[in-house]
Structure formats: C-alpha cells, structure tokens
Amino acid sequence: MDNKNLVLGIDIGGTNTVLGLVDEAGKIFAKETLPTNGRNSAADFFERLFGLYSKLLINAPKDSSIIGIGIGAPNGNFYKCTIENPPNLNWGHINVAEVVKKYINVPVAVTNDANAAALGEMKFGAAIGMKNFVEITLGTGLGSGIVVNGELVYGHDGFAGEIGHTNVKPNGRLCGCGMKGCLETYVSAPGIKRTVFKLMSVVKVESHLRDVTFNQMDSKMIFDAAKEGDIIALEAFDYTAKILGMALAGTAAYLSPEAIIIFGGLANAGDFLLEPVKHYMEENLFPAFRNKVKILPSGLKEGDAAVLGASALIWHELNK
Amino acid sequence: MDNKNLVLGIDIGGTNTVLGLVDEAGKIFAKETLPTNGRNSAADFFERLFGLYSKLLINAPKDSSIIGIGIGAPNGNFYKCTIENPPNLNWGHINVAEVVKKYINVPVAVTNDANAAALGEMKFGAAIGMKNFVEITLGTGLGSGIVVNGELVYGHDGFAGEIGHTNVKPNGRLCGCGMKGCLETYVSAPGIKRTVFKLMSVVKVESHLRDVTFNQMDSKMIFDAAKEGDIIALEAFDYTAKILGMALAGTAAYLSPEAIIIFGGLANAGDFLLEPVKHYMEENLFPAFRNKVKILPSGLKEGDAAVLGASALIWHELNK
Numbered sequence: 001m002d003n004k005n006l007v008l009g010i011d012i013g014g015t016n017t018v019l020g021l022v023d024e025a026g027k028i029f030a031k032e033t034l035p036t037n038g039r040n041s042a043a044d045f046f047e048r049l050f051g052l053y054s055k056l057l058i059n060a061p062k063d064s065s066i067i068g069i070g071i072g073a074p075n076g077n078f079y080k081c082t083i084e085n086p087p088n089l090n091w092g093h094i095n096v097a098e099v100v101k102k103y104i105n106v107p108v109a110v111t112n113d114a115n116a117a118a119l120g121e122m123k124f125g126a127a128i129g130m131k132n133f134v135e136i137t138l139g140t141g142l143g144s145g146i147v148v149n150g151e152l153v154y155g156h157d158g159f160a161g162e163i164g165h166t167n168v169k170p171n172g173r174l175c176g177c178g179m180k181g182c183l184e185t186y187v188s189a190p191g192i193k194r195t196v197f198k199l200m201s202v203v204k205v206e207s208h209l210r211d212v213t214f215n216q217m218d219s220k221m222i223f224d225a226a227k228e229g230d231i232i233a234l235e236a237f238d239y240t241a242k243i244l245g246m247a248l249a250g251t252a253a254y255l256s257p258e259a260i261i262i263f264g265g266l267a268n269a270g271d272f273l274l275e276p277v278k279h280y281m282e283e284n285l286f287p288a289f290r291n292k293v294k295i296l297p298s299g300l301k302e303g304d305a306a307v308l309g310a311s312a313l314i315w316h317e318l319n320k
Numbered sequence: 321m322d323n324k325n326l327v328l329g330i331d332i333g334g335t336n337t338v339l340g341l342v343d344e345a346g347k348i349f350a351k352e353t354l355p356t357n358g359r360n361s362a363a364d365f366f367e368r369l370f371g372l373y374s375k376l377l378i379n380a381p382k383d384s385s386i387i388g389i390g391i392g393a394p395n396g397n398f399y400k401c402t403i404e405n406p407p408n409l410n411w412g413h414i415n416v417a418e419v420v421k422k423y424i425n426v427p428v429a430v431t432n433d434a435n436a437a438a439l440g441e442m443k444f445g446a447a448i449g450m451k452n453f454v455e456i457t458l459g460t461g462l463g464s465g466i467v468v469n470g471e472l473v474y475g476h477d478g479f480a481g482e483i484g485h486t487n488v489k490p491n492g493r494l495c496g497c498g499m500k501g502c503l504e505t506y507v508s509a510p511g512i513k514r515t516v517f518k519l520m521s522v523v524k525v526e527s528h529l530r531d532v533t534f535n536q537m538d539s540k541m542i543f544d545a546a547k548e549g550d551i552i553a554l555e556a557f558d559y560t561a562k563i564l565g566m567a568l569a570g571t572a573a574y575l576s577p578e579a580i581i582i583f584g585g586l587a588n589a590g591d592f593l594l595e596p597v598k599h600y601m602e603e604n605l606f607p608a609f610r611n612k613v614k615i616l617p618s619g620l621k622e623g624d625a626a627v628l629g630a631s632a633l634i635w636h637e638l639n640k
Binding site: 155157163177246251255 | 575612
C-alpha cells in the first residue's frame with residue numbers, strides 16, 4: 001500500500017477543542033477532544049493538544065504521513081497565521097505557525113470556524129462542485145463563510161464574513177459585540193430564546209415554555225415544543241426565519257451565490273426553519289435573483305464537521 | 321515608435337453612449353458620444369456605434385492597434401458576454417460577442433457600469449494597488465462593484481453586487497425594482513430628492529427648495545442649497561449619509577474591504593456626504609473593523625470615468 005497522506009484538523013472552541021486525522025476523501029482516522037481551558041495560557045493548551053496528537057498517531061494507518069495542519073479558531077487570521085485576542089480565551093495574540101513548529105514542522109493554516117466550515121462544505125459536504133456560496137453557521141452566534149470563485153473571502157485584514165454582525169434592526173437587541181440589532185441577536189440559539197421570551201411577554205397563549213427559566217431554556221426545548229404544536233415556539237421559529245430570510249435576501253444581492261448553506265443545531269429544525277427562510281428570502285429578493293439561490297442544509301455530519309472543516313482548510317492550501 | 325496597443329471602451333447608458341480609445345496608462349485618444357435611442361433595435365444601435373468607431377480610428381495614433389473591446393452596459397453579463405433585458409432599452413437579449421464580431425474581431429468583455437467603474441478605479445483611479453475594495457456609484461440609482469482578491473465578484477450568475485437593492489427599511493420607499501425599502505430609494509439622486517420632499521412635509525422651516533416642483537428639482541439644487549446653509553438640504557444630506565453609512569457598516573462586515581470608494585454626482589458633495597458617511601459607518605461598525613475601512617472619493621475624472629471603466633474591463637482580461 002502507498003504511503004497515505006493525512007492532515008491534522010483542529011477545531012478550537014470556547015469550551016472544547018476537537019482534533020482528528022483526516023485523509024483527502026474526508027475519512028477521519030482518529031479523533032480526540034480536550035477541554036480548551038481558555039483561562040490558562042495558550043502554551044498550556046498547545047502542550048496538552050500535542051500530547052493528544054501523539055496519541056492520535058498511534059491510531060493512524062501504518063505508513064501514513066501528516067502533511068499539514070488546519071486550525072479553526074475564534075479570531076483566527078488566515079493571512080498572518082495568528083489567533084488574535086479570541087473572545088473567552090485568555091490568550092492574547094498567538095503566532096500559531098511559531099507555536100506549532102515546536103511540535104511538528106509541516107504547513108499550517110488558520111481561520112475562524114465558519115470559514116473552515118465553508119471549506120469543509122466545499123470539499124466534503126453540500127457545496128461540492130460549487131464556486132460561489134455562503135455558509136451560515138448557527139450556534140451560540142451566527143457565523144458565516146463566503147466563497148467567491150472557489151476561494152474564501154478573507155477581505156483586507158483576514159476577518160471578512162461577519163454577516164452575523166450586520167444590522168437588522170436599528171436600536172435592536174444588544175449584542176455581545178457591543179452593538180445593537182445585530183443579526184445574531186435574533187438568529188442563533190440564544191436569539192430564538194430571546195424571541196420566545198419576548199413573545200411570552202406579548203401574547204397570552206398558553207405554553208409549556210412558560211414553565212422554564214431563561215437560564216434553563218435551550219433551542220432544543222423550543223424545537224421540541226414546536227413539534228408538539230406549541231404556538232409560541234412555532235411563532236418564534238417563524239420570526240427567526242423571517243429575520244434570517246430577509247437578511248439572506250441581502251446576502252444574495254451582494255454575492256449572487258449558487259446556494260446558502262445552513263449549518264448547526266438550529267439548522268436541524270428543518271421545516272420549521274429552512275422552508276420559511278427560503279420563503280422569506282424569496283419574498284425580499286431583488287427580482288433578478290428570484291428562484292436562483294438555493295437554501296440547503298449542511299452536508300457535513302454534525303459531530304465531524306469541525307474537524308472536517310479544519311482539515312479542508314489545509315487540504316485546500318496544499319492543493320494550490 | 322512601437323506599435324501602440326489601444327482598447328475600445330464603450331459605456332452604454334440609458335440615454336447616451338460614450339466610446340473612446342484608451343491606452344493602458346488610461347490616456348483617452350479619442351472619444352465620441354451617441355444617443356442610445358433604446359426604443360430602437362439593438363442592431364440599429366450597434367450600426368451607429370461602429371459608424372462612430374470608424375471616426376475614432378481616424379484620430380487614433382498612427383501604428384496603433386485595437387486589441388480589445390470593453391463594454392459597460394445595464395444588465396451586462398460578464399460570463400455570457402450578453403446584455404440581458406436591460407431596463408429602459410427595448411433590446412431583449414443581446415449576444416454581444418456575436419454582434420461585435422460582425423464589425424471587428426477582437427476579444428470583447430461586458431459587465432455593468434458599476435463593475436466597470438470598480439475596475440477603472442483599480443487600474444486608473446483611487447484603488448490602484450488595492451485588492452479588496454467596494455465601488456459605490458451614485459446616480460439615478462446606487463450601483464456597486466465588489467473587488468475581492470483583485471477580481472470582480474460576479475457571483476454564480478454574473479449579476480452580483482446589487483448593494484443598492486439591499487433592504488434598509490422594511491416596507492420603506494417603493495423602488496423601481498418593485499421592492500420596498502431598497503438602499504437606492506434613499507441613497508441616489510432621486511433618493512435625496514425624495515428625502516427633501518419628505519422633510520418639507522414634516523418640518524416647518526423655510527427653504528427655497530419649497531419653490532421648486534418635484535419634477536424640476538435635481539440633486540445639484542439640493543447641494544447648492546446646502547452650501548447656502550438651507551436647513552432642509554443639510555438635513556437631507558445628513559439623512560442620506562446616515563442611511564448610507566449604516567449600510568456600508570454592513571458592507572464592511574461582509575467583505576472587510578480596504579476602502580469603499582464613492583463615485584458619481586452626489587459624491588462631489590464632499591463634506592456634506594462623505595464625511596458624515598464615514599462617521600455613521602464607524603458608529604455602526606462591528607468593533608473589529610473600526611478605523612480600518614477608508615471612505616474615499618473616486619479618483620476618476622467624471623467625464624472620463626465610464627470609458628475608463630469599460631476599457632479597464634478589457635485591459636484586465638487581456639492581462640490575465
């Protein structure tokens with residue numbers, strides 16, 4: 001058998017970090033998770049990370065070579081190969097290329113998780129063969145990765161693709177970024193929860209959701225309530241879909257993508273979200289774009305998506 | 321002297337069409353204008369156009385060769401080299417490559433005027449050396465050309481860059497496209513006029529603009545009134561700048577451009593528009609982008625911009 005080329009895909013999250021060895025067909029040979037422990041230093045983190053990496057290598061196929069490392073991380077800057085003051089991680093400014101070189105000397109690429117997800121989608125998921133599409137990741141925030149002519153849009157400083165922080169309502173909901181009315185304050189797991197609480201304050205209809213505290217409620221509860229026909233949950237999904245659909249009409253006007261791909265927990269709410277998003281987007285679309293832009297669910301398996309995205313980033317670079 | 325390479329730049333407007341011979345340094349050797357006469361057929365138009373082209377050739381330097389044609393036209397599709405049902409022109413669907421071949425057999429490229437202006441800016445104007453920027457053209461509408469990694473964003477179907485038709489106000493002003501609340505209904509020559517009339521209906525302050533009919537008023541009158549301290553005109557500029565600044569904060573979040581360049585009659589209103597646009601953009605910007613995105617006036621001379629943009633389009637292709 002030939003020597004098998006693999007890459008190391010690393011997804012650094014606020015809570016956990018996942019790493020895995022991935023071949024070019026998207027097969028994951030070994031995967032590990034570690035707590036990110038962002039209060040400790042970055043040096044401590046990378047020490048633990050590469051400890052686990054040694055463990056992964058034991059499970060790698062014989063005769064395999066690790067030929068690159070792709071990293072998805074908050075505030076990952078592709079141009080500089082840095083992680084710059086990531087929110088919730090007490091790391092400051094990390095020169096990733098330098099840190100990694102201490103452990104293994106192969107090409108490294110860094111970007112944020114939504115950009116990595118977009119590349120994962122293009123290599124292994126719903127965007128195979130596409131050159132112009134937008135990936136929207138719904139989780140604690142709304143992330144986005146924009147692909148134009150088969151390449152990620154990094155912009156002048158490496159941080160393009162912050163669709164979650166476009167304004168959808170002047171003086172709207174306060175966002176973690178300090179602004180008001182950002183898209184992600186409406187469209188994200190916390191966003192739909194905020195909508196449920198707003199609706200409970202406005203309408204009188206009964207709902208089991210009225211027995212759950214703000215801190216206990218999560219988007220899965222809202223999804224489950226919607227499936228049972230709960231009016232407030234259904235209304236919350238419709239409102240979320242409306243805000244997202246209107247925003248994506250704008251995305252289409254900017255970029256005229258072949259598809260907009262929705263990834264993340266909320267995206268699994270299928271007909272409660274994706275169908276009405278499509279409807280509201282079409283309703284607000286510049287006529288020339290109508291019935292041209294697909295709204296698709298991610299083609300990446302949720303548990304593997306982060307590692308696949310990070311590995312796609314470095315596969316993309318290695319194939320240039 | 322060496323054989324001199326020139327291109328023919330053609331800007332097809334709703335009313336007039338301008339054509340000129342341009343070298344790679346942006347020098348225009350000869351220029352002509354003809355009425356577009358969009359009620360007549362496209363065949364008639366191109367017949368007249370290439371009649372004038374023969375006239376241009378007489379004024380071209382000796383030993384010059386025409387090596388390409390660039391065309392800026394409403395609904396110009398770069399991918400297909402077509403003009404597709406241009407508004408206000410009774411032409412239907414034009415296969416430009418085929419039509420032009422009857423007259424001259426050189427490479428041809430087509431796009432819309434805002435995209436052409438963006439390329440003109442990159443080759444000859446305020447965006448020389450930039451790889452990531454956005455051109456905004458203010459006229460009877462708001463056009464935009466997006467440049468990422470040194471290339472125009474055409475999107476999946478060739479029609480990307482319709483920032484003028486992103487929504488800035490749900491159920492806002494009726495737009496020519498049939499939608500409501502499009503950016504260009506607020507930010508354009510007719511947009512600022514609509515704002516003046518709205519303001520006259522709301523406030524009581526005196527203004528010379530109250531003596532002008534809607535059909536007679538143009539944006540130059542509003543600019544002149546603003547220079548004289550007219551409160552309504554000043555307020556109208558401020559409102560226009562506010563809407564544009566907020567929209568451009570969104571543009572920055574999508575694309576993280578080095579600069580946003582404003583072109584067109586209204587852009588000449590300098591401190592009445594560009595300065596407050598910058599202010600309102602910064603106020604609404606995702607923190608990571610603050611003080612990074614320049615707002616610049618066009619570096620193209622207004623009378624020459626259209627021809628320079630169209631010629632830049634084909635120079636860009638010829639140099640690939």
